[in-house]
Amino acid sequence: MTVLNVPHSTPDPAVPVVRIAAVDKTFVSDHARVTTALQGIDLEIRRGEFVSLIGPSGCGKSTLLRLIGDLVAPTAGRVLVNDKSANRARRDRDYGIVFQAPVLFDWRSVEDNVKLPLELMGYDAARRTARAREMLELVELGDFLHHHPYQLSGGMQQRVAIARALAFEPSILLMDEPFGALDEMTRERMNQEVQRIWERTGITVVFVTHSIPEAVFLSSRVVVMSSRPGRITDVVEIDLPRPRDVATREQRRYFELVTAVREALRRGGADAVVADELGGEPGTFGGSIDRAAVEGGIG
C-alpha cells in the first residue's frame, strides 16, 4: 500500500501537531446569557494520530474541534497547531474540514467541488485536475467526476467532501460528526473508508462523534468529554491491531474497549449519552451551542 506524500510544516515527529493548554470557552447569547462551553481543556495530539472526541450533546466537542481549526477563538488558554497559533495554521492552510453536512456546491460538478480549494490556493489548472482526480479515486468516486452533488447519495456526497478536504494536502483533518446523518450500514462502510484513507495518507485526524462503536473502531485514542461545563474526563487508548475490518467489530477486545468508553462516559455523569445512542439527535442545549459557535466563527 503506497503512502501518499503529505508535507509537514514541522517535520519533527516529536512535536505534537496540536497542543491545547488550559483552554476555556464561553459564549454570550443575545440575552447576555453566558454559557460555558469548555473549561480547563488540556490536550495534545501527536502526528499521525486518529483522535476521537466523544461526549453527550452540549459537552463542547464540536466547539473544541472549532477551536483547533480557528473557527472560534478561545476565551482563555492557548491552542498551538504545528507549533504556531491556530490562526497562523489556518492561514497556512493546515486544516482540511469535513462537517456533518457535505456542504457541496450544487453549481459545481463533483470534480469542480474538489478543485475549489485548489483554485483558491493557486494550483495551476493541470495540477488541479490531477489532484482532484487522484483524490476522487482515493474515495472511489473516480467514475462520478462530472456528476452534480445532488445526483449522489448522502454517503457519496460525504466522500466528495472528504476528497475536497484532503485535496490540498493539509496536515490535519478535522471531522465534525461526518457520518451523523447517514444510516448505520453506510456509516460502517464509511468508517472502513476513512480508516483506509487515514492509513494511506498518514494524516492526523481529529474526529467528533456521538457513536461509541465508531470512535473505538477508528481511533488510536478516544477523548471522553462531559457537559456543563464541557471538560475532558477521560482518555481511552485504543490498542486494537490494524488494519481493522468487519472482524474487528466482533473481537472481544473491541467489546471491552466499547464498554470502557461507555463507562468513562457514565463516570463523567453523561446519562444523556444513552439517549444519544438511541436517538442520535443532538439535544436543544447542544444545538444552541453549535449555533452560537457558528455565528461566533463567522462574525
Added chain:
Amino acid sequence: MTSAGPIDPPSRSTATEPAIEAAPAIEAVPGGGLHSRTRQVGTLVAFGIGVLLLWEAVKWLGGVPWRFKDVLGTGLAIDYSPPFRFPFATDLNLPHWFSVLGALAAPVQRNAQQSLGEYLVGAALYTWREAALGFAVGALLGLVLATLFVHSRLLERAFVPYVIASQTIPIVALAPMIVYAFGPNVTSVVVIATYLTFFPVTIAMIRGLRAPDPRALELMRSYAAGRWAIYRKVRLPASLPYLFTALKIAATASIVGAIIGEGPGGIPDGLGRAIINFNQQYISGPEKLWAAILVSSLLGVSFFVLIRAAELVVLRGRPGAAEG
C-alpha cells in the same frame, strides 16, 4: 437552491445506499421533458382562446349591433343585433378583438404608408432600448448596493430603509421631477427605468448573497479565503437564482418605467407617446389604444421571456433550474 436547513444535509436519500461502487446516478432536470412543456403551451393557448371567445360572447349577448361587411379580410359579412345592451360592452368600452387586430393592419393615419402595427413595433423597439439600458444600470446598481449591504451591517441599517422608502413615491409624481433634473431627453427615461429596476434586485440580492450555508462560509474560512474569493466563489453563484427572480420582475418594471417616463420626458418615438396620443383619440378610434396596450404587454412578456431564457442557460445543471 437547496432548501435544506443548515444542519440537514441536502442529500436525496441516505436511507439505503447501494454498494459503494455502483450507486445509481439520478437523472437531472426535474419537471422538464418535452411532454410537459407541450402541455404547458397547450394550456396557455387554450386559455387565450377561451378568453377571446368569452369576450365575443359578451359582445354577442349585450354589445352594440354587429355590422361588418368583411371581417379581417375573410369576406365574412355579419349583421346582427344582440338581445341585451350592456354598458360595458359597447364598441367604445370593449371593441371587438378582431377590430383591434384589423386596426393593427390598417394605416396608422389616413393616407399614411405605415400600418399601425409597424408603427407600434417600431415604437416598442425604441422603448425597449430605453428600458433595457435602465434595466442594465438598475441591475448593476442593485447588485452593488446589495453587495455593500451584505458586507456592512452599518450601511445596511442606515440605507435599506431609504431604499424601501424610495419605492413608496408614486412614479407619476417622481417622473416629472427627474425630467426637470436631467432634461427632456432619453437620459431621464433611462433614469426612471433604472429607478424601478434597482429595487427588486437590491432586495433579492441582499437575500441571495446571504443564501450560502454558514458552514460553506466556514469552509472558505478554513481555506484562508478572502472576502473577494468568498464573494466570487460562493456568495455570487449561490445568489444567482435570487438574481434571476429579481431580474424577471425588473424586466417588466423597466418597460413600465420607460413608457411612463416618455410622457413627461417628451420622447416622441416610443410607446409612451403612442399611448398618450391614442388616449386622446379614444372616442374616434378605441382600437388604436387597445392595440398599443397589446403591443406594450407583448413587449413586457418578450423581455421577461428573454431573461428567463438567460436564466435557463446560466443555471443549467442546477437542481430545479427548469422550474419557475
